[in-house]
Amino acid sequence: MTAAVLCIGTELTRGELVNTNAPWLATRLTELGFEVVAIDTVDDDRDRIVDALERLSKRARVVLCTGGLGPTTDDITTECVAKVMGAQLVRHEPSLEAIRRRFEKLGREMSPSNAKQADFPEGADVLPNSAGTAPGFAVFLGEARAFFTPGVPRELERLWDEQIAPRLRPIARSTSFQIRLRTFGMPESMVGEKLAGLEAAHAGLTLGYRATYPEIEVKVLVRDETQELARQRAHAIADDVRTRLGSIVYGDGEDTFPEVVGRCMRARGYRLALAESCTGGLVGSLLTSCPASEFFVADAVTYANSAKSTLLGVDEDVLRAHGAVSSDVAQAMAEGVKRACSVDIALAITGIAGPTGGTPEKPVGLVYWAVAHPKGTVVRSRVLSGDRSQIQRMAAFVGMAFLREVCLDDERQSAVLRAAAPA
Amino acid sequence: MTAAVLCIGTELTRGELVNTNAPWLATRLTELGFEVVAIDTVDDDRDRIVDALERLSKRARVVLCTGGLGPTTDDITTECVAKVMGAQLVRHEPSLEAIRRRFEKLGREMSPSNAKQADFPEGADVLPNSAGTAPGFAVFLGEARAFFTPGVPRELERLWDEQIAPRLRPIARSTSFQIRLRTFGMPESMVGEKLAGLEAAHAGLTLGYRATYPEIEVKVLVRDETQELARQRAHAIADDVRTRLGSIVYGDGEDTFPEVVGRCMRARGYRLALAESCTGGLVGSLLTSCPASEFFVADAVTYANSAKSTLLGVDEDVLRAHGAVSSDVAQAMAEGVKRACSVDIALAITGIAGPTGGTPEKPVGLVYWAVAHPKGTVVRSRVLSGDRSQIQRMAAFVGMAFLREVCLDDERQSAVLRAAAPA
Numbered sequence: 153m154t155a156a157v158l159c160i161g162t163e164l165t166r167g168e169l170v171n172t173n174a175p176w177l178a179t180r181l182t183e184l185g186f187e188v189v190a191i192d193t194v195d196d197d198r199d200r201i202v203d204a205l206e207r208l209s210k211r212a213r214v215v216l217c218t219g220g221l222g223p224t225t226d227d228i229t230t231e232c233v234a235k236v237m238g239a240q241l242v243r244h245e246p247s248l249e250a251i252r253r254r255f256e257k258l259g260r261e262m263s264p265s266n267a268k269q270a271d272f273p274e275g276a277d278v279l280p281n282s283a284g285t286a287p288g289f290a291v292f293l294g295e296a297r298a299f300f301t302p303g304v305p306r307e308l309e310r311l312w313d314e315q316i317a318p319r320l321r322p323i324a325r326s327t328s329f330q331i332r333l334r335t336f337g338m339p340e341s342m343v344g345e346k347l348a349g350l351e352a353a354h355a356g357l358t359l360g361y362r363a364t365y366p367e368i369e370v371k372v373l374v375r376d377e378t379q380e381l382a383r384q385r386a387h388a389i390a391d392d393v394r395t396r397l398g399s400i401v402y403g404d405g406e407d408t409f410p411e412v413v414g415r416c417m418r419a420r421g422y423r424l425a426l427a428e429s430c431t432g433g434l435v436g437s438l439l440t441s442c443p444a445s446e447f448f449v450a451d452a453v454t455y456a457n458s459a460k461s462t463l464l465g466v467d468e469d470v471l472r473a474h475g476a477v478s479s480d481v482a483q484a485m486a487e488g489v490k491r492a493c494s495v496d497i498a499l500a501i502t503g504i505a506g507p508t509g510g511t512p513e514k515p516v517g518l519v520y521w522a523v524a525h526p527k528g529t530v531v532r533s534r535v536l537s538g539d540r541s542q543i544q545r546m547a548a549f550v551g552m553a554f555l556r557e558v559c560l561d562d563e564r565q566s567a568v569l570r571a572a573a574p575a
Numbered sequence: 576m577t578a579a580v581l582c583i584g585t586e587l588t589r590g591e592l593v594n595t596n597a598p599w600l601a602t603r604l605t606e607l608g609f610e611v612v613a614i615d616t617v618d619d620d621r622d623r624i625v626d627a628l629e630r631l632s633k634r635a636r637v638v639l640c641t642g643g644l645g646p647t648t649d650d651i652t653t654e655c656v657a658k659v660m661g662a663q664l665v666r667h668e669p670s671l672e673a674i675r676r677r678f679e680k681l682g683r684e685m686s687p688s689n690a691k692q693a694d695f696p697e698g699a700d701v702l703p704n705s706a707g708t709a710p711g712f713a714v715f716l717g718e719a720r721a722f723f724t725p726g727v728p729r730e731l732e733r734l735w736d737e738q739i740a741p742r743l744r745p746i747a748r749s750t751s752f753q754i755r756l757r758t759f760g761m762p763e764s765m766v767g768e769k770l771a772g773l774e775a776a777h778a779g780l781t782l783g784y785r786a787t788y789p790e791i792e793v794k795v796l797v798r799d800e801t802q803e804l805a806r807q808r809a810h811a812i813a814d815d816v817r818t819r820l821g822s823i824v825y826g827d828g829e830d831t832f833p834e835v836v837g838r839c840m841r842a843r844g845y846r847l848a849l850a851e852s853c854t855g856g857l858v859g860s861l862l863t864s865c866p867a868s869e870f871f872v873a874d875a876v877t878y879a880n881s882a883k884s885t886l887l888g889v890d891e892d893v894l895r896a897h898g899a900v901s902s903d904v905a906q907a908m909a910e911g912v913k914r915a916c917s918v919d920i921a922l923a924i925t926g927i928a929g930p931t932g933g934t935p936e937k938p939v940g941l942v943y944w945a946v947a948h949p950k951g952t953v954v955r956s957r958v959l960s961g962d963r964s965q966i967q968r969m970a971a972f973v974g975m976a977f978l979r980e981v982c983l984d985d986e987r988q989s990a991v992l993r994a995a996a997p998a
Binding site: 163164165166167168169170171172174175176177178179180181182187188189190191192193194195197200204207339340341342344345351358359360361362363365371423425426428431432433434435436437439440441442443444445448449450451452453454455456458459462463492493494505507508509535537539540541542544 | 585586587588589590591592593594595597598599600601602603604605610611612613614615616617618619620623627630645646647648649677680681682683686687688689706727729783784785794846848849851854855856857858859860862863864865866867868871872873874875876877878879881882885886915916917928930931932963964967
């Protein structure tokens with residue numbers, strides 16, 4: 153069952169407004185089981201609106217159209233619909249009365265221009281708007297069921313909940329099911345290769361990928377004869393995806409990486425402290441974007457060398473001998489903040505985020521991470537690529553992944569610690 | 576001169592992603608003088624992509640198309656373009672080489688699936704992508720000039736700046752000019768009221784507002800007989816806007832608030848330290864998103880009370896008597912970090928970001944800010960509204976605004992300090 157969304161308004165085509173109605177409606181339609189095949193936006197132009205309505209009503213069984221129902225001269229959606237239908241505009245007295253009462257209640261007089269908001273194409277199904285002045289309406293455009301709502305998000309959402317969704321539910325028989333898996337730690341192309349052949353092996357399976365730097369979301373969508381069958385198969389395939397991708401799959405649905413890392417800390421009863429340099433507080437900021445007082449003690453963002461010494465007790469000789477971006481200093485930072493804050497586990501990050509400050513030996517993107525832990529301290533390094541913000545973001549995520557790994561996997565942790573410097 | 580935008584991706588038609596590329600491109604095209612007549616979105620479906628390309632290339636002189644240039648099987652934009660053109664796909668060796676080098680630099684092997692990112696329709700103008708793997712390209716579809724870019728915002732924006740805008744500028748004969756003013760510190764409705772009547776007073780003026788929490792951008796767009804005339808008038812009107820809005824206008828164009836605050840510090844030769852609690856490192860992270868080593872010394876994110884004492888020397892009796900969210904503790908944090916890091920100026924933030932932890936006396940959203948300064952310490956408080964992330968973001972911005980105010984305005988600063996507690 154196909155659906156299309158049409159958003160009308162010059163403020164959208166000029167880019168003055170981010171269109172949040174479209175994804176909101178697309179999500180609702182997808183949830184109901186519709187396949188959204190187009191989301192189009194046109195300006196307040198008669199010919200282009202008429203053209204889009206004619207086109208979309210031929211392509212989709214349901215068309216949802218927002219905007220252009222206001223009282224001003226550039227609000228022309230209703231007359232365009234009438235033109236497409238070859239119908240007259242007819243005044244709907246109950247709506248006019250409701251608009252008049254609405255203005256009375258606000259202690260204002262209804263302006264004459266508002267009267268046109270009670271005009272509808274003959275035969276329209278008028279949809280009362282409990283959140284604003286302009287009612288919505290529904291008509292048939294050829295074979296397609298078309299719904300029209302104001303562009304104000306609150307009004308649109310109310311009309312959807314109260315009027316449109318109840319009319320669509322009976323005709324939307326969903327036979328698909330989707331599971332979203334969140335991953336960090338592998339580039340998109342490698343994720344794709346690990347899952348190569350999966351689509352060919354399962355009829356009705358569509359794999360989707362979404363990159364939100366530095367993460368990749370994998371979407372497992374299965375279509376089958378019934379939604380229940382699709383659901384069962386989607387879960388089985390998702391398990392296969394998890395096996396193929398291993399520990400880089402950190403959660404699903406609405407999980408976020410910082411939340412999952414926080415959950416690891418809570419599960420272990422660990423209290424955490426951070427010492428950040430090149431990431432400037434980003435890890436702390438990410439970990440405290442959700443409530444974190446159970447495990448998060450402090451983050452010493454020691455940007456200047458002097459602060460590394462005064463706040464963390466990093467030896468000035470070590471700083472001089474190895475430089476702030478070094479394995480020794482990363483280790484000293486992690487151990488320093490662990491000691492200063494009396495915590496179970498500490499992560500330190502020091503590196504060169506750029507764009508300047510790199511040398512042939514220590515290029516921009518070089519980052520050291522250290523995790524200090526009751527059993528010892530582990531240090532790692534890598535040269536990250538990208539611009540300053542990408543290096544910072546990747547450095548923060550790698551640091552959190554390091555913490556998660558140490559927490560999650562005792563066996564791997566022991567292996568890692570065998571190679572580590574003693575605390 | 577007409578333009579159309581086409582965004583390709585099932586993540587968009589399913590509503591999983593808010594499409595910020597479309598308004599970004601629409602704004603840029605409008606600035607160049609194009610009339611954007613359509614912004615369409617289709618899913619990763621061969622027929623629908625081909626159909627949209629054929630249709631839009633007939634309706635607009637320029638088509639800008641984003642998405643579907645990745646390495647995975649659902650990335651099919653390029654082959655669809657070739658189909659519309661009736662052209663073969665040809666491997667572009669310099670691009671393949673560039674992709675291979677990019678992977679080498681990352682210390683990784685290029686996966687075979689990435690090779691298809693170097694395939695282009697025969698005759699395409701390849702657009703090197705300095706921000707990512709997949710190059711963009713430009714072709715003629717009938718009369719229309721069509722540009723293709725990855726959907727990753729950063730890559731799209733870079734390709735626009737470096738490759739697409741220079742190609743479009745000569746063919747767009749603009750008679751308009753736009754100035755963007757960045758503001759923080761006043762709600763959108765109040766900004767609108769301060770500028771009421773301006774549009775009526777100036778022919779060809781359109782004011783636009785864009786809210787990016789917690790900032791408001793004001794766009795001054797002037798159309799006139801020539802672009803030079805429009806430019807002159809836009810500058811005059813922008814000056815009027817600056818006067819009406821006062822110090823909440825902090826910059827224009829691509830300025831960001833943290834950058835502007837950093838510039839204030841540099842201008843004064845101030846070295847800065849922070850002590851954050853409820854904002855968890857957000858201020859530090861924002862201020863270090865640009866190079867900051869000239870002024871930024873440290874950020875002590877003392878989330879737990881114990882850390883406020885150990886790292887900042889906040890008196891445990893003060894913590895017990897007044898609670899961590901109090902004027903006294905804010906002041907002690909600011910003075911503590913100023914002393915510990917031997918800096919000129921320090922900002923402390925402590926508050927209740929929620930969703931839990933509020934009481935009738937100290938509700939969720941209550942925040943204290945303190946700035947410690949050679950002449951004394953100033954403390955302020957406010958109850959912020961919104962969810963956790965909004966409270967944290969607003970608290971961080973108010974803190975930075977407080978720093979900017981102290982730095983910028985000696986006279987106002989003296990007035991503020993007259994009312995302040997002595998250091």
